[in-house]
Amino acid sequence: MYMLLFLSKCHNLRGALHRTYLGEWLPIENLHHLHTFAGTFVSVEIVWHSFWHIMRWGVGGDIEFLWRHRTGVTGLISLICTPFIAYPMMFQRLKKSIPYERRKAMHYLSAVWGLSIMFHAPATNIFWVMGACVFLYLGDWLVGYFVGTFYCPTLMMTPLGESAVEIVFEHPRGFVNHGGNYVYLCLPWLGKAEWHAFSLYAHPTLENHSSVCVAKLGDWTGALHRAVPMPTAKPGWVYGPHPSPFSGATQAESMVCVASGIGITPTLGTVKFLAGSRRVNVVWMCRQPDLIEYFLRTVSFDDKAWTLIYYTGQRKLVISEEQFIQNPRILLLRGRPDLRQLILDIMHACETGGDLPRATLDKAREMYRETFRCGATQKFEALMERLQLTYSNKDLFRSALHCTMMAAHDLGKDVDEVDKVTLEGFARFVRDTSKVRGLLNARELESVFSRYDLSRDGFLSKERHFERRCSLGRCSLDGEQEKAAKLKRMVSLLVSGNAIVRDTERDYGNWQILYCGGTAAVVKTVKEMHDELGVGVSIESFDW
Missing domain, CATH: 2.40.30.10 (Translation factors)
Incomplete structure (x- = not known):
């Protein structure tokens, strides 16, 4: 256990060995759980070991060994260092009350702790055993510092x-x-x-x-x-x-990558590297609309696998319909899923070539209509709600004036300064700030512009015009027959299955569940699935 404390944190050595044949025999990509287990064990053992030594020396009248003998001095140093090294990382109350930077600084006392253990028992070989591990760790740190x-x-x-x-x-x-x-x-x-x-x-x-x-x-x-x-x-x-634990994703033919919040980032790397040769299904639970909007705008998810995004936030999303049309297996839903059942549904759908249960698809269709089939004003108001979280109305109006001047230059007009926003500048402002292709078409832009043009002179002249106003109308199709036809074609690809009979006795050995996040309920669920079904599970969390 003492040796594992240092060997498990030789990051550069782990990285080099992971790309060798030795990685087939040792879980080199995920040694942090061994580090935490060894740390918990050793922190208890140190106190237990020291208690009986101090008790024996005290009863025998040799308590001065604590400060006069090498064994006592080194043992006392290790005993004093142990709470500072281990406890802030072990106990949740200390983790929350002590900033990470201070906990990390105290954790580096492990170098002093390791050196004291090396010299603790001169009559044994502990100097060579612990010395090899400590100096290997220090050497690995130096390699990382100067080369990595x-x-x-x-x-x-x-x-x-x-x-x-x-x-x-x-x-x-x-x-x-x-x-x-x-x-x-x-x-x-x-x-x-x-x-x-x-x-x-x-x-x-x-x-x-x-x-x-x-x-x-x-x-x-x-x-x-x-x-x-x-x-x-x-x-x-x-x-x-x-x-990281996601490095072992290549071991499975098919996988379900589960993420909560910012934990989607390692999943994106897995999609990027493995989507061409594996089925990389994604289940993402997220309440931050900015993350969903950004990654849907920039990432292409696997079109051979299912991507289900469960949105638990309040703000209306400002996203493009294009990716949902191109890849009907991307589903956007509200709320939280029954994760265990959902993963089983995904596995069954992939293995049979069928669809997800109708209830899931109906919820996705409802969210689709809520997001893309509402009026133009509601879409613009959703955009303004997002922008006003970061910028003031004055900042937004200045940006619209800049867009107006740029639009005038594009039309060949020689304009040095503007104080009013034109329709062309307004259209460019919506395009540049939303970063969503086709959020509003030309007719919708004119409709929204006229709604905010209270003076009816064809200009927006004050930043108060950029105040978000409550929409009076309800969602409508806005006569978009072409988009409605595309939606119908997309739904026809999805909604064709009935209730699925699941056989939990089947072999799930060719599947793997990868999770990144800090939600305890999710960790519990995937671990239970590993124990009951035998499906491989890897968990990544920087909860240090």
Whole structure:
């Protein structure tokens, strides 16, 4: 156990061995659970061991051994260090009350702890046994510090509403993203000594680029979000990549990737690398609309597998209908699923070539109509609601004025300054801010523009016109016969199955469930499925 504490955290050695034949025999991609188990065991054993030694020395009148003998001194050092190293990582109350940076700093006392254990019992071989592990760990750290850490002069940072910040970087020389990896990120302008782990995924559109998505959860991530109110580029350091539990996804022919919130990021890497040769089904539960809007806009999901997105937020989504038409197996639903039943339904549908249960498809169709079959004004109001979470009405009006000037230049007009928004500028503003192709067509743009043009002079002249107004009308088809026909064709592809009879006795050995997130109920469900059905399960969570 003592040896596992250090060997399990030799990140660079793990990465090198994972890509060798030895990876077939050892779970090198997922050793953190061994580290936590060994840490819990050793933290209890140290106290138990020390108690009986101190008791024996006290009863025998040799208590001075604690400060006069090498065994006593080294044992006392280890005993004192143990609570600082282990307890803040073990107990939830301490994890919540002590910032991660301080807990991480205390965890590095393990180097002192390891050295004291080496010299604890000179009559044994513990010096060589523990020494080999400690110095291997220190050597691995030095390799990572001087060879595995890369300086990135340009980290392209984009805030995703109030939820997260996406960070994109070009691969430095020697950096290789093998898929299913994570990296440590240091932003020196936030803290030169702070390193944080994030799942890594290949950028959907930029070659030789990778991305991490930083959710706004703690002090450091909150500071990052405040420092990046607008898209910007700043320098930083990247340490890695290192194999994660998602690295073992290649072991299964078919898989269900389950994610909650920002946990979708390792799934994106799996989709990118394996969708061409495996069936990568996705179940994503998310309440942050910005994340759903961004990833639906930038990521192409596997069209041979099912992608079910369960939205639990309140704001209306501003997304394109195009991807849903091109890939009918992408379903958007409200609420939370019966996860166990849903996973079984997906497995059955993939193995039989059939559909998901009608109840699931009906819920998806209802959400489809709510999202895409409402009026033009409601779509624009949803866009404004999203934008006003980040920008003031004054900022939005200035952006619309800029779009008006750019539209005038596109039409060949020589304009240096404008103080009113034209229809052409309004159309460009909607296109640029929504980043959704075809959110409003030409007729819809005219309708919305006229609704906000209270003076009826063909211009918007004050930022108050950008205040979101309650829609008076209810959802309508707006006469979009072509889109209705496409919807009908899409639904006909989906809604054809009846209730499915599930055989839980079948062999699920060729399936794997991968989960990334911190929801205890989800972890419990997938572990129960592993125990009862024999399906492979891998869990990734940076709950440190």
